[in-house]
Amino acid sequence: MGEVLRVALVGYGLAGRVFHAPLIRATPGLALHTVVSSDAGKVHADLPDACVVGDPQRAFADPAIDLVVIASPNATHAPLTIAALQAGRHVVVDKPFAIDLREALEVAAAARASxxxxxxxxxxxxxxxxLALRALVEAGTLGEIAEVHSHFDRFRPTVPDRWRERAGPGAGLWLDLGPHLVxxxxxxxGVPDAVQADIAIQRSGAEVDDYVHVVLRYPRLRVIxxxxxxxxxxxVRFAVHGTGGSWFKHGLxxxxxALRAGGVPGGExxxxxxxxxxxxxVDADGALHDAPSPIPAxxxxxFYAGIRDAIRDGTPPPVTLDEALDVMRVLQAGIDSAAGGRVVVP
Incomplete structure (x- = not known):
């Protein structure tokens, strides 16, 4: 099977507990060795055999650790990632990996130097x-794509008391769900020619943005x-229109x-x-054909299997540094566009 990579997870809130820990544990070739958290009891209730430390520097300096996963609040991503890289560890960091483009470029420089x-x-x-949409686009089933609507909507009329909803660096919906959409x-x-963004606060009592509507402009294509x-x-999750037809998908x-409910990744x-x-x-006679479109699992x-293989075997990583930087450029363009009421070139 090859060498097992020992992982230190920094942060055991929603991202660490619900996403990263289960996925790491379900990926052959990875072993969750250490969790950095101030609440050892919370961690041991789920992971009785994990080593729990309160200081991330202890985990970074531990020679037993091969890979550090940063799942702490957004504002800490860049400094913790840089520290882990400088300690000689491979790093996975949750999105966004920095709070702005300037910080992202500093992280990228540290990664390349390390x-x-x-x-x-x-x-x-x-x-x-x-995955279903990507297959349709690559197969040319929809012809030349002209218009894409990609939604990530939720219903949370009451503002939760959590760091993502409090005023401060790295908070707000654009830096929470925007990275996925972008x-x-x-x-x-690919990277658009220009970005036009409307980012707003709609809920009573909200301190940070909870509404985003961003148009990515390509020569003819528009992605909303x-x-x-x-x-x-x-x-609606996706509505995609092209010269060969349209594709619609509802629900997330x-x-x-499943992860929030405690499901085990890879289960039935x-x-x-x-x-x-x-x-x-629409056929040559103008008749409309509406049919179910299968969705792969x-x-x-x-993602973690790709990280394992990249570290162990030198294969290309599942998300390259250049790709991550392109996402940050578009996120920054969205922030600048909304702030200035203008179209921004990323």
Missing amino acids: GRLLGVFHNRRWDADF DQALQLF LHAGALVPGAG DPQEA NWGVDPAPGRLLR GDYRA
């Missing part, structure tokens, strides 16, 4: 619905990225809900989306 792997957790490349768009269509906190029900990939029916897409085609473990 000679270590830096992977950014853009896990939604392995959403079931995105990364998926760039994977399909949208996220809101006041959208109940299984709304099931993996996050893991990543199987119960809601198929809809493919609409998604699997976030593919």
Whole structure:
């Protein structure tokens, strides 16, 4: 099977506990060795055999650790990533890997100087619905794509008391869900020519943005990225229109809900989306054909399997540093566009 890589996980909040720890433990060739947390009892309730330390520097300096995973609040991503890289560790950092482009470039420089792997957790490349859309685009089924609507809506009318909802660096919906939406768009269509963004606060009592509507401009194509906190029900996830037809998908990939419910990655029916897409085609006679469009199973473990192979075998990482920087350039362009009320070139 090859060498088992020992992992230190920094942070045991939502991202660390719900996403990273289960995925690390479910990936052959990875072993969750250490968790950095101020609440050892919380960690040991789930992971009785884990070593728990309160200081991330202790984990970075531990020669037993091969890979550090940063799942702490966004504002700490860059300094912790740089420290872990300088300690000689490979690093996976949750998205966004920095709070702005300037900070992202500093992290990238540290990664290149260290000679270590830096992977950014853009896990939604392995959403079931995105895999289906990617296959349709690559096969040319929809012809030349003209218009894409990519939504990530939720219904949270009451503002939760958590760091993502409090005023401060790295908070807000654009830096929470925006990285997912942007990364998926760039994977399909590349970096846009320009970005136009409307980022706002809609809920009473909210301190940070909870509404984003961002248009990525290509020569003819328009990609609309949208996220809101006041959208109940299984709304549209994708609506894609091209010269060969349209594709629609409602509801979110099931993996996050399964992880929140304590599901084990790779278990029975893991990543199987119960809601198929809809493919609409118009034939030569002008007749409209509307048929279900199958959705392959998604699997976030593919990210960590790719990280394992990149470290152990030297294969290309699942998310390259250049790809992660491109996401940050578009995120920064969105911030600048919304602040200045203008179109920005990323």
